[in-house]
Amino acid sequence: MRKRINVTKPSIPPIDEYCREIKSAWDTGLLTNFGPLERKLKGQLEEFLGVRHLPLFANGHQALMAAIKAFALPGRTSVITTPFTFASTTEAIAGLGLKPVFCDVDPVTYTLDPAKVEALIDNDTAAIVPVHVYGNVCDTESFDRISGKYNIPVIYDAAHCFGVTKNAKGIGTFGAASMFSFHATKAFNTVEGGAVAVSDPETADRIKRYSSYGLIGTEDADVLGTNAKMTEFSAAMGICNLRHIGEVTEKRKNICEIYTRILTEGADFDEKTGLCASGIKLLPKQEGVEKNYAYFPVIFGKTSKDGKSFKGDGGVTVEKCVKALEAENVFPRRYFHPLTSELSCMKLFDKNATPVAKELSENVLCLPLYADLDPADASFIGGIVRDCFLKNG
């Protein structure tokens, strides 16, 4: 049996490097509560991501809740968002007592379709929460325009977008706020962790205090908060991992290039749309966007004769691929299947109301992608996947 390969594997620094970084916590006895390592990482990340203020959190989910809480318009009850995302995006909204209003996505970038968002805005809309899904950047220009026209804040879920830039600007500089996740499976990790990027210091302070019961000093709390502070142990992991981020991203890029080469070989492939005549769709190459190679989703189906559109095959090829890969001890993931609007804790929405998202969700498979993935294993995996969709006839 070949060794097991999962869809992802966290990047971790050499253990001696981590021990050197965390040693100061033994000297100071400071393990949490915005300690020196947390403050050091915060500064380093603000510089790396090109953002002004970046309160750190114990995880991305709490960071997203804090951002929505800080910006959602008071007295309004609903938030327009995408169902083609991880459960966290939807649960952060619902967890604050707000109603997710699911909107369909763009078939090229899989991100919220601004025209469809605009049609859903009403007097109850408290915020818009788009997701830069798989590191694909949302149409930030359209969302800026919509936000200005209706005076509604746009809060980006940038969980997949660590280090991504658009026109040389950090992705965290768009909208009212952007949330990052530093979960172990992400392009950069602090084991568990997250952050909110914002531009003004007062809001940053309020968001930071949300992670510590809303406390002002030790004697009062002016907002209801939670406990979601990043510990010194997570911060030390982040400081170490940040030193290696360039090399990690290069290795991820190499794996993506191997998959792309194998899966598109011998067929017309349009980098701009990600459409390949062989019957797959890959991530598009977005103008002005520097990627982070966080995910490698493949959508299976049929490309139209003119090469301009794509129709999924109802999950037939995905299931075939999963079987063929699992037989070789390789475990891809059907991210994001089902849609979050289909989760049994939601039951709020008709999945047929977001047909593009539904079709993506039925036909998507994320292939294993992590820095330590052996390029030979990536070639092997790519070959199996290629056999699956080419033998569809």
Ligand SMILES: Cc1ncc(COP(=O)(O)O)c(C=O)c1O
């Ligand atoms: C799109 C999206 N949003 C939010 C989250 C939540 O982040 P975390 O796992 O750090 O709480 C994730 C992460 O896993 C995610 O993929």
